[in-house]
Amino acid sequence: MRLLTERVEQVTAEHLDAMERQGPPVDLVKAYAEPIPALMICELLGVPFADRELFQRHAVTVNSNDATPEEKYAAFAGLQGYLGELVRAKRRDPTDDLLSDLTTGDLTDEELTNVGVLLLGAGVDTTANMLALGTFALLSNPAQLAALRAGPGLADRAVEELLRYLTITHTGVRTALEDVELAGQVIKAGDSVAISGQAANRDPARFADPDVLDLRRPATGHVSFGHGVHQCLGQQLARVELRVAFPALVTRFPGLRLAIPAEDVPLRTNSDIYGVHRLPVGW
Numbered sequence: 001m002r003l004l005t006e007r008v009e010q011v012t013a014e015h016l017d018a019m020e021r022q023g024p025p026v027d028l029v030k031a032y033a034e035p036i037p038a039l040m041i042c043e044l045l046g047v048p049f050a051d052r053e054l055f056q057r058h059a060v061t062v063n064s065n066d067a068t069p070e071e072k073y074a075a076f077a078g079l080q081g082y083l084g085e086l087v088r089a090k091r092r093d094p095t096d097d098l099l100s101d102l103t104t105g106d107l108t109d110e111e112l113t114n115v116g117v118l119l120l121g122a123g124v125d126t127t128a129n130m131l132a133l134g135t136f137a138l139l140s141n142p143a144q145l146a147a148l149r150a151g152p153g154l155a156d157r158a159v160e161e162l163l164r165y166l167t168i169t170h171t172g173v174r175t176a177l178e179d180v181e182l183a184g185q186v187i188k189a190g191d192s193v194a195i196s197g198q199a200a201n202r203d204p205a206r207f208a209d210p211d212v213l214d215l216r217r218p219a220t221g222h223v224s225f226g227h228g229v230h231q232c233l234g235q236q237l238a239r240v241e242l243r244v245a246f247p248a249l250v251t252r253f254p255g256l257r258l259a260i261p262a263e264d265v266p267l268r269t270n271s272d273i274y275g276v277h278r279l280p281v282g283w
C-alpha cells in the first residue's frame with residue numbers, strides 16, 4: 001500500500017487542480033471525497049472508473065437505512081452482476097490488476113465475484129465518508145485545522161484521531177460461542193451482542209477527554225477498523241489515502257471554509273456508514 005502513496009498524491013493533486021479551476025463554492029463530497037478513493041480502488045481491482053456512477057449508487061443503497069430489504073438485495077445483485085461479468089472478462093483477457101491476479105488462483109467465478117463486490121463496495125463508500133466528515137470536523141475545530149496545516153508531519157496521528165473521534169461505521173452484531181464474562185456480565189453461549197465501536201472509541205478509561213478532537217494525541221488502539229480476524233482488510237489503503245488527502249486539501253486552500261452554516265450540512269444519518277451528503281466549501 002505504501003508504494004501507492006505517489007499515485008494517491010498525483011490523483012489528489014489532479015482533483016485539487018480541478019477544484020481550483022471550477023472555483024468556489026464546491027461540494028467537497030462530489031469533487032474530492034468520493035472520486036479519490038473510488039479511482040484508487042478501481043485502479044487496484046481493475047474496474048473501469050467510467051462505470052462509477054452505477055456501482056457507487058448500488059454500494060450506497062446496500063448500506064442505506066432508507067432502502068427496503070428488496071431494494072438492498074437488488075442493489076447487491078446489481079453489484080454481483082456487474083462484477084461477475086468483469087471477472088469472466090478478466091479470466092478471458094487478464095490485465096495488470098488484483099482481480100486478474102486472483103483469477104490465477106483456485107477461486108471459482110462466484111467466489112471471486114463476491115470478493116470483488118466486498119472490496120469495491122467497501123472501497124467506495126467508506127474512505128469517502130471519512131474524508132468528507134473529517135474535513136467537516138476540521139473546519140469545526142479551527143485550532144486543530146491550523147495545527148495540521150502548520151505541520152503536515154502530524155498527518156499520521158491526525159488520521160488515527162479523526163478515525164477514533166468520528167467512528168463512521170457500525171461493527172454490528174457478534175454471537176458468543178461460549179460463555180464469556182465481560183465487566184461483571186456473563187454473555188451466554190448463543191447470545192447475540194450489539195457492539196458499539198463508538199462507545200469503545202470514547203471510553204474515558206482508554207482515551208483522556210474522549211469527546212475532544214486532539215490531533216496530537218496518540219490515538220492508536222481505536223477500533224474504527226474493527227478488531228480481531230475480521231478487522232478491516234482495506235485499512236492500510238484507507239490510511240494511505242487519508243494521510244495524503246487531508247494535508248493536501250488544507251495546505252492547497254489556506255482559506256478553506258464552509259460555504260453554508262454548519263447546522264445546515266446534511267448529515268448521513270440514514271446509512272450504516274456515517275458522513276455528510278454534501279459539504280459545500282469555499283476558500
Ligand code: HEM
Pocket residue numbers: 041118119120122123124126127130168169170171172223224225226227229230231232233234235237238
Ligand atoms: C476509513 C475507511 C474504512 C473504515 C472506517 C472501515 C471500517 C471497517 C470495519 C469497522 C470493518 C470490520 C467489520 C466487522 O468487524 O464486522 C471493516 C471490514 C472490512 N473492510 Fe473496511 N473500512 C474502511 C475502508 C475500507 C477499504 C478502502 C476497503 C477495501 C479496499 C475495505 C475493505 C474491508 C473488508 C474486505 C472488510 C471485511 C474483512 C473481513 O470480514 O475479514 N475497508 N472495515
